[in-house]
Amino acid sequence: MPKMIFVIGANATGKTHFIRQCFSGNGMTCFNIKDYQQRVYQEEKAGSLIPPGAQFRYLMRANQLLLEDILKALAQGRDVAAEHTLYMAKRRIAYIDALRKAVTDLTISVYVMCPSDAQWEANASRRGEADQLQRYRKEAELIEFPNVSEGIDAIYEVVDGDVRLRMDPPRPEIYEAAKQALAEEAARLQREDEARERRKQLIGSMRERPFWHYCEVCGKSQFMTAQEAYDAGWDYPPHMGDFGLLGPRTCGGCRLTDTLYWKILTSGTLPIVREKDLTPEELVTWRRIRGEPESLLTEEA
Ligand SMILES: [Zn+2]
Incomplete structure (x- = not known):
């Protein structure tokens, strides 16, 4: 049975270390969303000045590129581990729906990094980011803890290297809510695209029209x-x-x-x-x- 593993968590919670320790040595193909985000930023030649509204599109594009590579690897019969953000249920559901559609019998597990304060502080210090810890903690508050109703087979908390199964009671209502939010998001992006295209055409017409x-x-x-x-x-x-x-x-x-x-x-x-x-x-x-x-x-x- 093909295996898909997601490791999620805020900055400096030890995702990369955990993947290296548990999965990359076991012949799994490993991906990191950060590589894809960097690639998109480079392709867009985005420096520190990112046009308003563009960041969200860059991140979505990185998600899409990673998803395509995951699907390719799974199609070749390889098991995959991915370091990802996927803080929100709707983002995970978008991924999981696409994966399940493409691969039958796929087992999907999610590991959520939940380090103790001391461990987190030590990680951040080692990276020279101790001053960022407050921000990372705020970021972690955005994580909606994964639920089986998203289509996940097994969910684990990782606390300082200790892996604990944590299966909260199913919440089937989150699936429909996520699908609706995703549909609204897609419609909004399409409206923005159309408005941008109309403006481009109008600007172009100014070269000819009086x-x-x-x-x-x-x-x-x-x-x-x-x-x-x-x-x-x-x-x-x-x-x-x-x-x-x-x-x-x-x-x-x-x-x-x-x-x-x-x-x-x-x-x-x-x-x-x-x-x-x-x-x-x-x-x-x-x-x-x-x-x-x-x-x-x-x-x-
Ligand atoms: Zn004048």
């Missing part, structure tokens, strides 16, 4: 294409800067140094726009920029 150009300095406005504006000397997206981001919005006769962009850039403090510091005219300019490109499609009243 739209309103407003000079923030002299107040001149003109309905024309980006090329016409560029030829007439305007500083305007898409030729200059990006729609929705602060930059100069001027006709060919006005100067960069009279723009809101210049004022913010040379303010001597962080280049952040604070609406309460703006004049009424600057506020109009700022809100128009924030609303681009939609704010340029119809003439302002």
Whole structure:
């Protein structure tokens, strides 16, 4: 019977050590979710600045890549141990459903690392992360303890190397709740994808379609294409800067140094726009920029 083992737990709870000790020597194929997360971050060239909403997608993508490798290994008849986060029942259920669909007779066990305070502290110190322990403990509070109703055959607590079977009473209601949460999540991601695609198309169309150009300095406005504006000397997206981001919005006769962009850039403090510091005219300019490109499609009243 093929075997699938998950080892879950917060940071520095000894997952890697436990897997090395109990499973990797026994001919099992071992995976670590961290390797997959790193791979995704590298592929996305994500540094310390991750775009809002992207982190969740990166983590989901890493989960998916790991799942694919687990399925491949199981298909080759190998037993698998995976170090994973899978704090939430719904994440485990998504995995387990996919595994059960692909592999009949699969035995799934989950080991939850629950070190004593002293052990956890020692682990963190050894890694030079003693100052992070408070954060790790908070993270551990997010773990929903696994339940057989998720489709797991055996659940164990690992306390300082001592492995104890812990099978809480079944809670069948969590399965349906998880499926519903996952469906809502998938629908939300799809809506976001669609909105992003619509915006991409709109931005792309701005290269061809005529739209309103407003000079923030002299107040001149003109309905024309980006090329016409560029030829007439305007500083305007898409030729200059990006729609929705602060930059100069001027006709060919006005100067960069009279723009809101210049004022913010040379303010001597962080280049952040604070609406309460703006004049009424600057506020109009700022809100128009924030609303681009939609704010340029119809003439302002
Ligand atoms: Zn002007």
